[in-house]
Amino acid sequence: MERALVIGGTRFIGRHLVEELLEHHYDVTIFTRGTRDDPFADDDRVTHREGDRTNDSALEAAAADVDPDAVFDCVAYHPKDVRAATRLFADVDAYVYVSSGAAYGSEEIPKREGETALEPCTTDQETDDSSETYGNRKAEGDRAVFAAAERGVNAMSVRPCIVYGPHDYTERLDFWIDRVNEYDRVLVPGDGTNVWHRAYVEDVASALRIVAERGEPGEAYNVGDRRLVTLGESIELIASALDTSVEVVDAGRRELEAGELEPADFPFYRSYPHVLSTAKLAGLGWESTPLSTAIDRSVADHRESDRDGADHDPGREAEERVLGILETM
Structure with a gap:
């Protein structure tokens, strides 16, 4: 494969995917609405086409002009978008749809492609x-x-779990990095052992490329860190990356209620573990970045950004009330 069309490509997963494809000597075209800053605006290796992916005529024109070998669909949020794209790009060597681990509709550990049931979807949904x-x-x-x-x-389809890493506009990990950076004591919901599988963004990008090159049509592939970590362990890894120490303070539902908080107010909390099997993807030769490296890079990017995860903040004053109560117990 030589020519790649990335639908999306400027914000997070798509941005890292473009970098991954360039590293592997693809001719890359990105197709976006042009409403966000383009990190590749001055990169003559990347061709830019402006258009709305929900406009079939614009997408069809891109298909005709680019004549891609591989298409990566990073911004298909409705089924009709996927149906249109698979029709318009019916003759490419690979069409790869960015799905999600949220597509699974059954709580199993781990969730496996082709075995774990998917969510239903009504016409209204x-x-x-x-x-x-x-x-x-x-x-x-x-x-x-x-x-x-x-x-x-x-x-083909790729299903990432929660994605984190440099340029993460969701700022979920940034919330925890900011907490560790600013405070000596960090409140963690539950006992710190809850698990919500995550995927480092560069690994998602490499997974998309590898699936395009080696995947089987009609197959889905999960992607996530090969080493699972609890929320408590994640905070310790962040502290190590920041070269600091932190006291992780666990709080159950009853203690959190003292601050009018609940576990779900905190990023990455999930009462039942969400774990995806990544064996199928690994079978294609994919490997994940060592966890400490992924966290180090994420922390370094956080320090260079203005992200603080404030949108996920349950309220430090409320947390302090809970910490004060726990201190007297």
Whole structure:
């Protein structure tokens, strides 16, 4: 494969994907609306096409002009987008849809491709834009990929769990980095052992490329860190990357109520473990970045940014009330 079209490509996963493809000597074209800063604006290795991916005519024109070998669909949030793309790019060597671990509809440990049930998706959910239907819509996008493969399209799906790393606009990890950087004591919901599988963004980018090159049409591939960590361990890794020490203070639901808080107010908390099997992807030769390296790079990027995760802040004053109560127990 030589020519790649990235639908998206300037913000987070897509940005890292473009860098990954350039490192592997692809001719890269990005297709975006042009509403965000373009980190590749001055890079003559990247061709830019402006258009709305929900406009089939614009996407069809891109298909004709670029004639890509591989298409990476980073911003397909509705099933109709996937159906349109798999029709317009029916003749490419690889169409790779960025799905999500949220597509799984059954709580199993681990969640496996082709075994764990996907979320259902009603007609109303297909066109909804709320976060509540995100997993349903991603699951229906997966089903659109499978249907396209049955028609002979070389379509595949990649399902990341929670993605983190440099340029992460969600700022979920930034919240915890900021807490460790600013305070000696960090309040953690539960007993610190809850697990919500995460994926380092550079590993997601390499997974997308490898699936395009080696994946099987009609297949889905999970991607996530090969080493699982608890929330408590994550905070210790962040402290190490910051070259500081921190006291991790666990708080159960009853203690949190004293600050009018609940566990779900904190990023990365999940009452039941969310774990994806990554064996299928590893079977293609994919490897994940060592966890300490991924955290070190994420912390370094945080320090150079103005991100602080404030949108996820449950309120430090409320946390201090809980910490004060725990101190007297």
